[in-house]
Amino acid sequence: MKGLAIKSGEVGLPRYLLLLVAAVLLPLLLGVVFSFVAARQEIKQELETTSKAILHQAESISRQAWQMVSYLGRFRGQLCPEVLPELVRLATLSPYFRSLGLIQGQDMYCSSIAGDNRIPFNEIIIQPLPSPFPVLWNTSLRVTRGVKTRPAVMFSEMPSADFGAFAIVDAQYLIDIMSAIGSSQNYLLGIKFGEGYLIEEGHPDRQAFGFISPSHHRESAAHDAISVDVTIPASRMMRLWWQGFITFLPFGLIISFIFVSFVRSWQQRKMSLKDELRKGMLNNEFAVHYQPVYDTVRERCGGAEALLRWNRAGGRSISPDVFITAAESEGLIIPLTLHLFQLLAADVRHWQVPDDFHLGINIAAEHIQHPDFADDIRRLAAQLSPHHVKITLELTERSLISNTSDVMLKLTQLRKEGFLIAIDDFGTGHCSLSYLQTFPLDYLKIDKGFVGTIESAANDTPILDTIISLSKRLKLAMVAEGVSSAEEYQYLKHCGVEYMQGYLYARPMASRQFVYWLQERGEGPMEVAPVYQGRH
Numbered sequence: 001m002k003g004l005a006i007k008s009g010e011v012g013l014p015r016y017l018l019l020l021v022a023a024v025l026l027p028l029l030l031g032v033v034f035s036f037v038a039a040r041q042e043i044k045q046e047l048e049t050t051s052k053a054i055l056h057q058a059e060s061i062s063r064q065a066w067q068m069v070s071y072l073g074r075f076r077g078q079l080c081p082e083v084l085p086e087l088v089r090l091a092t093l094s095p096y097f098r099s100l101g102l103i104q105g106q107d108m109y110c111s112s113i114a115g116d117n118r119i120p121f122n123e124i125i126i127q128p129l130p131s132p133f134p135v136l137w138n139t140s141l142r143v144t145r146g147v148k149t150r151p152a153v154m155f156s157e158m159p160s161a162d163f164g165a166f167a168i169v170d171a172q173y174l175i176d177i178m179s180a181i182g183s184s185q186n187y188l189l190g191i192k193f194g195e196g197y198l199i200e201e202g203h204p205d206r207q208a209f210g211f212i213s214p215s216h217h218r219e220s221a222a223h224d225a226i227s228v229d230v231t232i233p234a235s236r237m238m239r240l241w242w243q244g245f246i247t248f249l250p251f252g253l254i255i256s257f258i259f260v261s262f263v264r265s266w267q268q269r270k271m272s273l274k275d276e277l278r279k280g281m282l283n284n285e286f287a288v289h290y291q292p293v294y295d296t297v298r299e300r301c302g303g304a305e306a307l308l309r310w311n312r313a314g315g316r317s318i319s320p321d322v323f324i325t326a327a328e329s330e331g332l333i334i335p336l337t338l339h340l341f342q343l344l345a346a347d348v349r350h351w352q353v354p355d356d357f358h359l360g361i362n363i364a365a366e367h368i369q370h371p372d373f374a375d376d377i378r379r380l381a382a383q384l385s386p387h388h389v390k391i392t393l394e395l396t397e398r399s400l401i402s403n404t405s406d407v408m409l410k411l412t413q414l415r416k417e418g419f420l421i422a423i424d425d426f427g428t429g430h431c432s433l434s435y436l437q438t439f440p441l442d443y444l445k446i447d448k449g450f451v452g453t454i455e456s457a458a459n460d461t462p463i464l465d466t467i468i469s470l471s472k473r474l475k476l477a478m479v480a481e482g483v484s485s486a487e488e489y490q491y492l493k494h495c496g497v498e499y500m501q502g503y504l505y506a507r508p509m510a511s512r513q514f515v516y517w518l519q520e521r522g523e524g525p526m527e528v529a530p531v532y533q534g535r536h
């Protein structure tokens with residue numbers, strides 16, 4: 001048997017390995033992604049809280065500075081010597097201030113540091129003055145004339161050209177706050193008032209330090225025009241990511257383990273079913289049952305359908321729906337069909353059937369595609385024909401859809417050689433109706449699901465009726481499957497269905513029983529109880 005030569009585990013091994021690798025990696029990969037997202041979220045949070053904390057402090061200092069500037073307004077119209085002691089006292093006793101002073105025009109004329117001296121104000125703050133001089137103005141400064149080593153922040157109020165007051169805050173307070181907040185995590189922090197100088201604290205070399213650009217945050221208090229920059233180093237993000245991943249790792253490994261066990265047991269089940277199928281064939285666990293088909297015109301048995309049965313060694317039998325599907329998915333359907341052919345040939349040797357007896361054989365879609373298909377069928381026919389058994393190939397709708405021209409050629413040729421072709425379970429697949437016209441078909445087998453509607457659908461069977469009229473228009477003989485009641489029989493007979501198969505006539509049976517059944521009942525008409533509730 002050619003197909004039985006396939007070695008165990010050959011088919012699907014790369015797919016299995018791929019699944020195993022996926023089962024291990026997928027949870028870990030998910031862990032990497034989740035921990036990355038969580039780390040980014042945490043970074044965002046850190047950015048926000050840090051910038052808000054700095055801004056809060058800056059606003060508090062700024063508030064005090066504006067209050068001071070406003071307070072200095074009371075010295076308007078007074079000479080410097082009169083107010084200087086008070087200016088010095090205020091600058092000394094109030095926190096944050098480097099200097100306090102008064103302005104006239106473009107000049108400072110009195111200050112707590114320079115005393116009673118007229119100095120151009122741009123020389124004090126070491127930057128050009130805006131024109132016109134704003135009423136309220138604050139800006140951060142790189143240095144001031146008095147202190148050239150530290151930045152500062154200047155606040156001024158100039159209600160008219162002849163008088164104004166200013167306060168210069170030492171930026172060391174802000175630098176200390178930024179250092180306290182950011183040094184532990186190596187943040188790079190910056191604060192700017194107005195359009196002024198960016199006061200920075202932290203590692204300035206972004207390139208060398210590997211800062212990550214999205215970790216940049218700007219907070220601004222609109223009336224003060226204060227902006228805060230927070231930049232978090234990439235190493236912080238990596239550390240958070242890694243910590244998140246390490247926390248997730250035990251769960252990831254457990255999930256990986258579960259996935260791997262699942263894939264392994266699935267594969268083992270698959271492998272074992274495949275091996276079991278092979279063993280089943282070698283140990284002769286398969287047998288064929290034959291279900292008689294009734295010819296309603298000649299009122300006698302017109303043939304039978306071969307149905308494979310699998311009786312396991314322990315007496316357990318497996319449904320054909322299960323093992324045929326498994327054989328199809330495991331690439332064993334052709335070997336199984338060839339095995340069926342051997343069993344058929346052995347059974348038919350003991351039969352005595354009339355000349356026009358047709359044996360219906362289910363053919364899988366994959367088998368028709370195979371280059372040896374036609375020869376396989378001819379070889380079987382050669383074994384059956386001495387016993388007057390002719391073959392009807394029962395194809396599913398799926399068989400007709402794939403590789404249509406090749407299938408059409410094969411079927412046309414086999415039909416010429418005397419094989420009959422039936423389309424099985426009609427209406428349950430995805431066959432386009434046009435295939436019915438183009439393919440060389442002899443029978444249409446009406447699925448038992450539609451036959452069942454005769455009893456259940458209270459006098460309305462639109463799909464069944466459509467299938468019947470379609471078969472008539474296409475001049476295809478009809479075989480109704482699953483006929484199990486007298487009412488179904490009468491209705492189908494009335495509709496002109498030529499062949500019936502179902503428990504009403506006979507159940508599928510083993511070859512020896514079938515031989516006996518043929519002798520006893522095969523020649524005569526089916527006994528059907530009269531139906532009183534007529535529906536046609």
Ligand SMILES: Nc1nc2c(ncn2[C@@H]2O[C@@H]3COP(=O)(O)O[C@H]4[C@@H](O)[C@H](n5cnc6c(=O)[nH]c(N)nc65)O[C@@H]4COP(=O)(O)O[C@H]3[C@H]2O)c(=O)[nH]1
Nearest residue numbers: 307308320321324340362363364482483484501502503508
């Ligand atoms: N409820 C009910 N059922 C009835 C009645 N009369 C017959 N049947 C069942 O209907 C199914 C008819 O076969 P199918 O449509 O070709 O459907 C078949 C066929 O598609 C597949 N199969 C069976 N043997 C083979 C085989 O040798 N090769 C292939 N490729 N498929 C097979 O397995 C399917 C199921 O086969 P089975 O279990 O033997 O089930 C059979 C048969 O036992 C009835 O009056 N009432």
